[in-house]
Amino acid sequence: MTLLVAHGLRKAFGxxxxxxxxGFAVAPGEVVALIGPNGAGKSTCFNMLNGQLAPDGGTIRLGGENIAGRPPRAIARLGVGRTFQITATFASMRVRENVQAALQSFAGKSYGLWRSADTLYRDEALALLARVGMEDQAERPCGTLAYGDLKRVELAVALAGRPRLLLMDEPTAGMAPVERLALMALTASLARREQIGVLFTEHDMDTVFAHADRILVLDRGRLIAEGSPDAVRNDPTVRRVYLGAGTMYGEQA
Amino acid sequence: MMLEVRDLDASYGRAQILAGVSLDVAAGEVVALLGRNGAGKSTTLKAILGLVPPARGRVVFDGVAVAGLAPYRIARLGLGYVPEERRIFTDLTVRENLEVARRASRQGFAPWTPSRLFKLFPNLETLIDRPGGRMSGGEQQMLAVARTLMGNPKMLLLDEPSEGLAPLVVEQMEAAIAALKREGLAVLLCEQNLHFARRLADRAVILEKGQVRYSGTMAALTADATARKTYLEL
Amino acid sequence: MSDLFADILIQFLNGLAGASSLFLVAAGLSLIFGVTRIVNFAHGALFMLGLYLAWSLIDLFGRSTLLGFWGGVLAAALCVGAIGVVIEIVVLRRIYKAPELFQLLATFALVLIIKDAVLFFWGAEELLGPRAPGLRGAVEIFGRRFPEYDLLLIAAGPLVLGLLWLLLHRTRYGIFVRAATQDREMLAALGTDERRLFTSVFFLGAFLAGLGGALQIPREPAQLSLDLAVISDAFVVVVVGGMGSIGGAFLAALLIAQAKALCIALGDVSMFGTVVSFSKLTLVVEFAIMAAVLVLRPWGLLGKPLALARGAGASAAPLDPPGPLFWPASFVVLVLLALAPLGGDRYLLVLMGDIAVFALFAVSLHFLMGPGGLVSFGHAAYFGLGSYAAALVFLRLDLPAEAALLAAPLAGGAAALLFGWFCVRLSGVYLAMLTLAFAQIAWSVVFQWNDATGGSNGLIGLWPAGALKDRTLYFWATLVLCAGGIFFLWRTVHAPFGLALRAARDQPMRAEAVGIDTRRVQWVAFALSGAFAGLAGGLFAFAKGSISPDTLGVARSVDGLAMVLLGGVQTLTGPVLGAAVFTWLQDEIARNTEYWRAILGFAILALVLAFPHGLGGALKRLRGAA
Known part of the structure; x- marks a missing residue:
C-alpha cells in the first residue's frame, strides 16, 4: 500500500x-531523497506537495485522497508534517511552547481566549521533545538554541500532528557533517519505527547515500532517474548533470 | 602576514559568540575555518570585516590595524567578503552587480574586469543582462564571488561557498578558488564540507564555542583522526 | 462643446497640475523609504517648509523679477534639502537599526517640531504667495481660462520622473542607490560608504519635497495644516504606486489627482432621485482607491513584495510569567487609583480617568502590534467609532448611558471585523497604510455626515443621568471596565489564542504547516482589539460630555502608537506605563506653553534616542542588570 502517489505533476511560471x-510514490516507513541541480524544480515539486503552490496539472494522492491545490494547513491536518530549508521555529517562544502551539492547533483549541496555554498539552509536548532528544532544553527560548538543536525542535513540531508523511526541504542545510548524519539517522529511525513516509531534498550526498532507501533525480523539471542509491550513484546521466567526478562526497563512503 | 587576528571577542546582543579567537593567514595562503554550527565561524569573518563590531582584540590586515573601522573602509583596504547567503542584488543585472563592487586595481595583482571574470566563471557571460534574482543558486554563488573580485581584493573571506550547491557545481567552485589561489590571493574559508576544504586549504583552524581548539596543516588534520573526531564530530 | 465636457477637461488639466506636485513629494518619500527603510512622516512637513521658505526667499530676492522668483524657489528647495541632511545626521542615523515603528515615531516628533518652528517664524496666519513673473496670465481652452503657470507644472512632473530615471538607471550613483535599497550591509562590505550614500539620498528626497512645496507658491497659500494633509496624500500615492517605485508613484499621483479632479468636476449630481455630492467625496476617494488597489495588488501598482529588512530587530523574548510581586503590586496601584478622587481634586480625577481610558486604548493597540505583529496606523477609528456609537445610542435612541456603553465595543469590534478582513491580507508597511486609509475613510464619513454626526461640530450633551451622573462613580466604573478589559486581553495573550497569534507573527508558513489559519487568527485579533478600543472610546465620550471628529483623527492614532512605543512593544505592562506617561506629559505641557508640540516632539525624540526599547524595556533592563 503506497502512502503518497504523485502523478503527471506540472507547473510553469510565466x-x-x-x-x-x-510522478513518483512513497510508501509508509520509506525514506526517499529528491536530488538534482540547483534550479531543477525540486522546490517547486515540494511546494506543490505541501500546498504552497497549486499544480497546473496532475494529481497528488495521499492515502487515496487527491490533495493537489489544497492550502498548506489543510494538507497539514491530513497528516503531512514538514520542515523548512531555513529553520522555521517560533522564535519568541520556548522550545516547549513551540510544540504546544502545534499540539493545541491540531486539537482545535487555538481559539481559546481565557484558559492558560502554559499547561495545555504540556506533558505531550515534553514527550515529543524526548523523542528527538530535546527534553532537557524544553524551557529554553528558541532564539538562543544552536542550529542543530533548532532542527530537532522543528522535527518535534512536525511530529506533533502525528504525520503519515514528512516533507523535509534540505533538512541538513548549514549543518556540520556529523550533525547531518545524526539528524537523518534520527529521522530515518523514527520513520521506520512509526511507519512514517519521508521525502527529503538534499545536496549533501554523504547524507543521501547513507540514509535514503530510494532516490529520485530531477533535471530541468523532469524526472531523469529513480532507484536505489547504488543505481543512482552509477547512473552516467546523473553523474554528468549532477554528481560530477565524485570528489565532493565520500565516493567509497 | 596578510591577516593577523588576536584575542578577538564579539557578541550578538547578550550572547558572546567569540571568546579570544587568534589566527593568522599568510599572503597567498588558504586557511580553512572549521567547526560545528554555532561555533563562531561566520561571526569570525563578520568581526574581521567589522560587520559585527569586535568587542575586544586586534585585527591587523596587511599591516593596518582595522578593528573598529567601518566595514567599507576595511573592504577598501583590499579585504573581500562573500557571505554565506550570497546576498546578490537581485534587482540588479549581473553587469550591475559587478559594477557596484568595482574599485581601483592594486599593485602586484592583475586587475579584474568582467571579461577576465568570465574566463573564471564562463556561465556568467551569457547571463550578463539577467537580473540576479532570476539565476539558479549555483549561478548566484559564482556571481557572489565574481562581484567581490571586482573590488580587486588581496584576500578573500569566503563563507561556505559550497553550501546548497549541486556536487558538480561544487567541483566548479573548487576549480575557481584554486585558480584564485594560484593568482596569489589569500583566502580564509569557512566550510562544513570537509571534502571541499581538504582539497583547497593549506592549513586548518577549528573553532568550538567561539575559541580556537585546533590549528595545524590540513595534511596533519587529515592524518589526525582523534582531532577530527573530537572537534568535528559529535 | 458642452459645458460639462469643458468642465471635465479643465479639471483634468487641474488634476495633471496637482499630480506633479504630489508626485515630487511622493517620489522623495519613496526614494528615502527605498534606501533607508524609514517611512518619513516628516515629509509633509518638509513640503510645508519648502512653501514657507519660498515665500520668504522670493520676497528677499525680489518678487517681480524672473531670477527673484525662480531663484527663491530653487533656494527654498535647497534649504529644505540641507535641513533634511541635518535631520539625517542628527536623528535618523542613530536609529537605522531601531525597530521600524521607532523610526516612525521619531519622524512624527519632527513633524511636531517643524510645525512649531514654522508657527514661531511665520505665525499662524495663512500667507499668500506671489505669482510667477511672466506666467501670470491664463490661456483659453474651450472657452475656459487655464493658468499658464499650471501648464508649466504639468510639464514638471514627467520631467522630474525622467531625470530620476536617468539618475537611477544610467549612473553609477543610481546603481549604488538601487543596491542599497536591497542590502545596505552588503553594499558596505563591498567598499561603499553607505552612510554618505544615505545622507545624499535623504538630501535628494528632502529637496524634492521642498521643491514640491516651493512650486506650489503661486497656487496655494502657505498654512500650518499642510504637513499632515500632504503626508497622508503622499503616503497614499506611495503605497498605491508600490513602496520604493518611482514610476509607480507617478502613476498613482496621476490616478489620484485625476480621481479627485473628477469628483470636483461632477459636483452635485442627481441620481435615482437623490443628490449625490461628488465634491464631498474628494476626501474619501483617494483612500478608497488605495484600499481597492491594496486588496487587488497587495504591493501596489508597480511595487514588489518587500523583503524583510536585514538586521531588523531581534525577535521578541518569550513571555515570562509575572514575578511574585506583579499581581499584588498591580492590585495596590489599582486601589491607589480608586482612592484618587477622594482627595476632592477635580483635575486629578479627570487626568486619572483619561489615563485609564488611554491605557485600555494602548493595550488594545499593543495586542495587535505586539503579539499580533499587525501594526495599526488607524487605531483611533475603532476608538472613535466606539465613542460615536455610544453617543448616538444615548442621544438618538434615548437609552441610558449604561446601555449606550454596550454599543461602543460592539461598534468598534464590528468596524474592526470589516476593516480587518481586508487588512489581514497584507503585512508590514502596507498593512499599516491600509489601516490608516480605513481610519481616514471613517473620519471623512463622520466629518461630512452632518445630519447624523454633527459634522465638524461633533456631538454634545453626553452627560449620563442616574448612577453614573456622579463623577466619582463614573470614574470608578471607568477604572473597573478598563482594568477588566486589560486583564481580559492579558489572559488572551497567555491563552492558546495568544500562542497561535504569536506563531502566526513569528513564522506564518510554519504556523500554517501546523494547521493554524493565520489569517483567521489575525482577523479575530483585529476584532477583539477593535472592541476594546471601542469600549475605551465609549468611556471617553461620557467622561468628556462631547465628542468631535478628532476622536478618530490621525493624531489620535499616532498618540496611541506613541504610548505603545514609549512603553515598549516587547512587554505587556509597557503600554499601560506608556499611556500614563504620555497622557500626563501631553496634559502637563499643553497647559504651560503655546509651543507644546515642539516640546512634546523633543521629549519623544529624546526618549527614542535614549531608550530604543521603550520605557518598559528600559525598566526590564535595569532589573536584569540589578
Missing part, C-alpha cells in the same frame, strides 16, 4: 516550465 510530468 511560460517557463519548472516541473514537467513528474
Amino acid at each position: 511560460g517557463v516550465e519548472a516541473v514537467v510530468d513528474v
Whole structure:
C-alpha cells in the first residue's frame, strides 16, 4: 500500500516550465531523497506537495485522497508534517511552547481566549521533545538554541500532528557533517519505527547515500532517474548533470 | 602576514559568540575555518570585516590595524567578503552587480574586469543582462564571488561557498578558488564540507564555542583522526 | 462643446497640475523609504517648509523679477534639502537599526517640531504667495481660462520622473542607490560608504519635497495644516504606486489627482432621485482607491513584495510569567487609583480617568502590534467609532448611558471585523497604510455626515443621568471596565489564542504547516482589539460630555502608537506605563506653553534616542542588570 502517489505533476511560471510530468510514490516507513541541480524544480515539486503552490496539472494522492491545490494547513491536518530549508521555529517562544502551539492547533483549541496555554498539552509536548532528544532544553527560548538543536525542535513540531508523511526541504542545510548524519539517522529511525513516509531534498550526498532507501533525480523539471542509491550513484546521466567526478562526497563512503 | 587576528571577542546582543579567537593567514595562503554550527565561524569573518563590531582584540590586515573601522573602509583596504547567503542584488543585472563592487586595481595583482571574470566563471557571460534574482543558486554563488573580485581584493573571506550547491557545481567552485589561489590571493574559508576544504586549504583552524581548539596543516588534520573526531564530530 | 465636457477637461488639466506636485513629494518619500527603510512622516512637513521658505526667499530676492522668483524657489528647495541632511545626521542615523515603528515615531516628533518652528517664524496666519513673473496670465481652452503657470507644472512632473530615471538607471550613483535599497550591509562590505550614500539620498528626497512645496507658491497659500494633509496624500500615492517605485508613484499621483479632479468636476449630481455630492467625496476617494488597489495588488501598482529588512530587530523574548510581586503590586496601584478622587481634586480625577481610558486604548493597540505583529496606523477609528456609537445610542435612541456603553465595543469590534478582513491580507508597511486609509475613510464619513454626526461640530450633551451622573462613580466604573478589559486581553495573550497569534507573527508558513489559519487568527485579533478600543472610546465620550471628529483623527492614532512605543512593544505592562506617561506629559505641557508640540516632539525624540526599547524595556533592563 503506497502512502503518497504523485502523478503527471506540472507547473510553469510565466511560460517557463519548472516541473514537467513528474510522478513518483512513497510508501509508509520509506525514506526517499529528491536530488538534482540547483534550479531543477525540486522546490517547486515540494511546494506543490505541501500546498504552497497549486499544480497546473496532475494529481497528488495521499492515502487515496487527491490533495493537489489544497492550502498548506489543510494538507497539514491530513497528516503531512514538514520542515523548512531555513529553520522555521517560533522564535519568541520556548522550545516547549513551540510544540504546544502545534499540539493545541491540531486539537482545535487555538481559539481559546481565557484558559492558560502554559499547561495545555504540556506533558505531550515534553514527550515529543524526548523523542528527538530535546527534553532537557524544553524551557529554553528558541532564539538562543544552536542550529542543530533548532532542527530537532522543528522535527518535534512536525511530529506533533502525528504525520503519515514528512516533507523535509534540505533538512541538513548549514549543518556540520556529523550533525547531518545524526539528524537523518534520527529521522530515518523514527520513520521506520512509526511507519512514517519521508521525502527529503538534499545536496549533501554523504547524507543521501547513507540514509535514503530510494532516490529520485530531477533535471530541468523532469524526472531523469529513480532507484536505489547504488543505481543512482552509477547512473552516467546523473553523474554528468549532477554528481560530477565524485570528489565532493565520500565516493567509497 | 596578510591577516593577523588576536584575542578577538564579539557578541550578538547578550550572547558572546567569540571568546579570544587568534589566527593568522599568510599572503597567498588558504586557511580553512572549521567547526560545528554555532561555533563562531561566520561571526569570525563578520568581526574581521567589522560587520559585527569586535568587542575586544586586534585585527591587523596587511599591516593596518582595522578593528573598529567601518566595514567599507576595511573592504577598501583590499579585504573581500562573500557571505554565506550570497546576498546578490537581485534587482540588479549581473553587469550591475559587478559594477557596484568595482574599485581601483592594486599593485602586484592583475586587475579584474568582467571579461577576465568570465574566463573564471564562463556561465556568467551569457547571463550578463539577467537580473540576479532570476539565476539558479549555483549561478548566484559564482556571481557572489565574481562581484567581490571586482573590488580587486588581496584576500578573500569566503563563507561556505559550497553550501546548497549541486556536487558538480561544487567541483566548479573548487576549480575557481584554486585558480584564485594560484593568482596569489589569500583566502580564509569557512566550510562544513570537509571534502571541499581538504582539497583547497593549506592549513586548518577549528573553532568550538567561539575559541580556537585546533590549528595545524590540513595534511596533519587529515592524518589526525582523534582531532577530527573530537572537534568535528559529535 | 458642452459645458460639462469643458468642465471635465479643465479639471483634468487641474488634476495633471496637482499630480506633479504630489508626485515630487511622493517620489522623495519613496526614494528615502527605498534606501533607508524609514517611512518619513516628516515629509509633509518638509513640503510645508519648502512653501514657507519660498515665500520668504522670493520676497528677499525680489518678487517681480524672473531670477527673484525662480531663484527663491530653487533656494527654498535647497534649504529644505540641507535641513533634511541635518535631520539625517542628527536623528535618523542613530536609529537605522531601531525597530521600524521607532523610526516612525521619531519622524512624527519632527513633524511636531517643524510645525512649531514654522508657527514661531511665520505665525499662524495663512500667507499668500506671489505669482510667477511672466506666467501670470491664463490661456483659453474651450472657452475656459487655464493658468499658464499650471501648464508649466504639468510639464514638471514627467520631467522630474525622467531625470530620476536617468539618475537611477544610467549612473553609477543610481546603481549604488538601487543596491542599497536591497542590502545596505552588503553594499558596505563591498567598499561603499553607505552612510554618505544615505545622507545624499535623504538630501535628494528632502529637496524634492521642498521643491514640491516651493512650486506650489503661486497656487496655494502657505498654512500650518499642510504637513499632515500632504503626508497622508503622499503616503497614499506611495503605497498605491508600490513602496520604493518611482514610476509607480507617478502613476498613482496621476490616478489620484485625476480621481479627485473628477469628483470636483461632477459636483452635485442627481441620481435615482437623490443628490449625490461628488465634491464631498474628494476626501474619501483617494483612500478608497488605495484600499481597492491594496486588496487587488497587495504591493501596489508597480511595487514588489518587500523583503524583510536585514538586521531588523531581534525577535521578541518569550513571555515570562509575572514575578511574585506583579499581581499584588498591580492590585495596590489599582486601589491607589480608586482612592484618587477622594482627595476632592477635580483635575486629578479627570487626568486619572483619561489615563485609564488611554491605557485600555494602548493595550488594545499593543495586542495587535505586539503579539499580533499587525501594526495599526488607524487605531483611533475603532476608538472613535466606539465613542460615536455610544453617543448616538444615548442621544438618538434615548437609552441610558449604561446601555449606550454596550454599543461602543460592539461598534468598534464590528468596524474592526470589516476593516480587518481586508487588512489581514497584507503585512508590514502596507498593512499599516491600509489601516490608516480605513481610519481616514471613517473620519471623512463622520466629518461630512452632518445630519447624523454633527459634522465638524461633533456631538454634545453626553452627560449620563442616574448612577453614573456622579463623577466619582463614573470614574470608578471607568477604572473597573478598563482594568477588566486589560486583564481580559492579558489572559488572551497567555491563552492558546495568544500562542497561535504569536506563531502566526513569528513564522506564518510554519504556523500554517501546523494547521493554524493565520489569517483567521489575525482577523479575530483585529476584532477583539477593535472592541476594546471601542469600549475605551465609549468611556471617553461620557467622561468628556462631547465628542468631535478628532476622536478618530490621525493624531489620535499616532498618540496611541506613541504610548505603545514609549512603553515598549516587547512587554505587556509597557503600554499601560506608556499611556500614563504620555497622557500626563501631553496634559502637563499643553497647559504651560503655546509651543507644546515642539516640546512634546523633543521629549519623544529624546526618549527614542535614549531608550530604543521603550520605557518598559528600559525598566526590564535595569532589573536584569540589578
